[in-house]
Amino acid sequence: MSSPEEELDARxxxxxxxxxxxxxxxxxxxxxxxxNEISVQVEKLxxxxxxxxxxxxxxxxxxxxxxxxxxxxxxAATHLFADSIVSGSAxxxxxxxxxxxxxxxxxxxxxxxxxxxxxxxxAHGGVMAALIDETMGLVLGIVQxxxxxxxxxxxxxxxxxxxxxxxxxxRITERKGRKITMTAEVTAGxxxxxxxxxxxxxxxxxxxxxxxxxx
Numbered sequence: 231m232s233s234p235e236e237e238l239d240a241r242x243x244x245x246x247x248x249x250x251x252x253x254x255x256x257x258x259x260x261x262x263x264x265x266n267e268i269s270v271q272v273e274k275l276x277x278x279x280x281x282x283x284x285x286x287x288x289x290x291x292x293x294x295x296x297x298x299x300x301x302x303x304x305x306a307a308t309h310l311f312a313d314s315i316v317s318g319s320a321x322x323x324x325x326x327x328x329x330x331x332x333x334x335x336x337x338x339x340x341x342x343x344x345x346x347x348x349x350x351x352x353a354h355g356g357v358m359a360a361l362i363d364e365t366m367g368l369v370l371g372i373v374q375x376x377x378x379x380x381x382x383x384x385x386x387x388x389x390x391x392x393x394x395x396x397x398x399x400x401r402i403t404e405r406k407g408r409k410i411t412m413t414a415e416v417t418a419g420x421x422x423x424x425x426x427x428x429x430x431x432x433x434x435x436x437x438x439x440x441x442x443x444x445x
Contacts, residue, residue, distance in 0.1 A: 238312060241320040248322035249345075257344035301330045316364035327361060329368045336368035338398035338416075346392065353390035358416060362426040365400040366412045370430065373402065376438035377410055377430035387422045394418050400426075408432045 232240075251268070254260075260268075312320040317327045317338075327340035340361055348354030363382055370377050390396070400414035410430040416423045 238320060241312070245318075245320045245322040245324070246326075249324070249326065252323075252345045253343040255345075256347070302332070314364065316360050325357065325361065327364060329365065331368070331372050334372060335399050335401045336365050336372060338365040338368070338396075338400075340396050340398075341394065342390065342392050342396065344392065349389070351389070351392070353392055355384070355386060355390075358386070358390050358424050359384045359426070361396070361398055361416060362400070362414045362424065363428070365398040365414055365416075366426070366428055366430070369400050369402055369412055370410075375410070375432050376435050377408075377432040378438075379428060380409075380431045381429040383427050385425045387424055388418075390416075390423050391418055396423065403427075 255265075255268075312318045315321055315324045317329050318324050319326055325340055325342070325346070327338050329336060329338050331337065338361060342353045342357060346353045346357045348357075359382065362384060363379060366379075366382075396416055396418050398414060398416040400412055402410060403413050404411040408431050410432060412426075412428050412430065414426040414428075416425075
């Protein structure tokens with residue numbers, strides 16, 4: 231019987247292969263023969279997957295909920311959870327961003343590919359919003375406070391390039407009762423790409439883990 235670590239490693243490897251396939255299909259002029267072969271093989275794999283037991287969200291697999299502990303620079307990158315659509319390396323449809331903390335701030339790095347393109351030659355604005363939201367989410371891990379996004383405002387300063395390392399930073403600017411205000415920015419080298427400000431509403435850990443929504 232495989233260990234949880236071995237299972238996670240296998241999920242990450244499979245997700246990485248599927249992400250590469252997705253970017254490859256968008257970024258290359260694939261022949262009809264190859265596309266047909268992909269369909270045949272993927273349908274076979276889908277049938278195998280659908281016959282597997284239903285899997286519950288990792289947050290619901292623990293008896294007591296705890297926010298992830300962010301890593302520091304130089305340590306293994308933090309994932310809010312391995313299945314995250316933004317930073318989860320085990321999510322085949324994700325962005326695979328990496329996150330850590332520096333001096334109380336959350337830091338994010340990501341490189342967007344062909345499948346993230348919106349306008350020609352640049353990333354979709356919604357992907358940038360997701361990156362900022364995820365970076366702010368790591369701040370909640372730093373302060374160990376589960377919360378839901380109540381408002382997120384993005385100001386786009388420059389086109390978001392593909393194939394270039396993006397760096398995001400986020401921090402708390404105000405905390406009053408259950409309301410947590412944050413700001414963030416994303417850069418590509420020395421170029422400011424986007425800024426964000428948001429309001430988060432803290433919730434009871436059990437409510438967060440249950441997926442019940444805002445109180």
